[in-house]
Amino acid sequence: MGAALAVSPALDKAQAATRVAAGNKTAPAGDAKAAAITARRTLGTGKAAFKVSALGFGVMGMTYNRSWHPDKKQCVRLLREAMDRGVTLFDTAIIYGPLNNEELTGEALGEFRGKVNVTTKFGHEVINGKATGRQDSRPATIRRYCEESLKRLRTDVIPMFYQHRFDPNTPVEDVAGTIADLIKEGKVLRWGMCEVSPDTIRKAHAVYPLTAIQSEYHLMHRDVEKNGVLDVCRELGIGFVPYSPMNRGFLGGDLNEYTEFDPHNDNRTTHGFTPEAMRANYRIVNVLQRFGRERGMTAAQLALGWLLQLLQVWLTIGNKRQ
Ligand SMILES: NC(=O)c1ccc[n+]([C@@H]2O[C@H](COP(=O)([O-])OP(=O)(O)OC[C@H]3O[C@@H](n4cnc5c(N)ncnc54)[C@H](OP(=O)(O)O)[C@@H]3O)[C@@H](O)[C@H]2O)c1
Numbered sequence: 001m002g003a004a005l006a007v008s009p010a011l012d013k014a015q016a017a018t019r020v021a022a023g024n025k026t027a028p029a030g031d032a033k034a035a036a037i038t039a040r041r042t043l044g045t046g047k048a049a050f051k052v053s054a055l056g057f058g059v060m061g062m063t064y065n066r067s068w069h070p071d072k073k074q075c076v077r078l079l080r081e082a083m084d085r086g087v088t089l090f091d092t093a094i095i096y097g098p099l100n101n102e103e104l105t106g107e108a109l110g111e112f113r114g115k116v117n118v119t120t121k122f123g124h125e126v127i128n129g130k131a132t133g134r135q136d137s138r139p140a141t142i143r144r145y146c147e148e149s150l151k152r153l154r155t156d157v158i159p160m161f162y163q164h165r166f167d168p169n170t171p172v173e174d175v176a177g178t179i180a181d182l183i184k185e186g187k188v189l190r191w192g193m194c195e196v197s198p199d200t201i202r203k204a205h206a207v208y209p210l211t212a213i214q215s216e217y218h219l220m221h222r223d224v225e226k227n228g229v230l231d232v233c234r235e236l237g238i239g240f241v242p243y244s245p246m247n248r249g250f251l252g253g254d255l256n257e258y259t260e261f262d263p264h265n266d267n268r269t270t271h272g273f274t275p276e277a278m279r280a281n282y283r284i285v286n287v288l289q290r291f292g293r294e295r296g297m298t299a300a301q302l303a304l305g306w307l308l309q310l311l312q313v314w315l316t317i318g319n320k321r322q
Pocket residue numbers: 006007008009010011013014016017057058059060061066091092164194195214215242243244245246247248249250251252253254298300301
């Protein structure tokens with residue numbers, strides 16, 4: 001079992017971010033500036049096992065929740081460049097956009113299915129292309145979402161289908177049973193869940209083995225160390241994918257008290273990114289920058305490297321570190 005990171009590299013910073021997983025190895029001569037992602041991790045165990053690049057690529061911010069969006073051609077180019085540099089795990093969801101993030105990912109990577117894995121997520125209700133704010137993980141809805149995602153992603157199989165959020169109106173056993181059927185039918189290869197409790201993980205895993213849990217985890221948000229999620233992943237052999245590994249860009253050092261977010265397309269405004277909070281917390285970035293300066297590393301590299309190392313420890317020996 002292992003962990004892979006769902007990170008969204010900035011267009012002009014992709015090289016810095018990709019270096020982390022590569023352990024600072026650079027690509028062969030002739031492409032001296034490029035970094036290669038060589039590290040691999042296996043998420044899940046047994047029939048749920050999934051070998052992926054240690055550093056994944058979170059596609060969300062290219063169309064959703066991150067204020068400014070680069071133009072589509074640039075996004076397609078960057079996604080393919082990430083693939084060329086060795087990223088094999090790309091992360092999207094139906095709700096991102098909604099829908100246009102899957103469409104972008106399908107356009108960029110659909111023709112490379114088999115070589116790369118695009119994981120996606122169902123659960124947030126989307127009607128006529130609009131989010132309703134409700135959850136809908138009823139079996140018939142999962143099936144419909146699956147068919148629609150396959151079309152948008154331009155593929156015939158989803159390498160890993162996550163439940164994006166727990167649906168209080170649908171027993172988790174029904175969700176797991178539906179996914180098991182989709183796996184039997186060859187439409188989905190593996191499954192995962194996001195932001196769920198250890199109890200829910202146990203119930204779901206008993207019906208069909210989970211490959212990965214995806215929850216928020218970074219230097220400034222360490223709930224999964226305390227709420228039993230990493231412990232249950234280790235016990236059951238389930239992988240872990242930490243999302244927002246740079247706290248939505250903050251740990252990279254480019255956000256500060258003067259940063260303005262688009263209130264219509266940036267959820268950081270609802271995640272406590274006030275000027276006061278950013279001013280107070282910037283000292284965390286300063287510590288990373290100071291530590292990195294003497295070692296030739298950026299704050300972003302340190303934030304990702306910390307996660308890559310720590311998760312290995314948590315998922316193998318847990319909190320019995322001495
Ligand atoms: N399962 C879930 O519920 C869930 C929730 C949220 C996210 N996710 C997944 O996690 C992925 C990543 O999440 P995220 O975008 O919230 O967080 P993140 O990876 O912590 O932050 C991404 C931002 O960091 C900045 N950045 C990237 N590389 C940098 C570098 N080298 N130096 C400085 N800044 C750098 C970029 O900002 P700029 O481009 O603005 O410069 C980028 O938009 C998403 O794409 C999605 O796949 C999943």
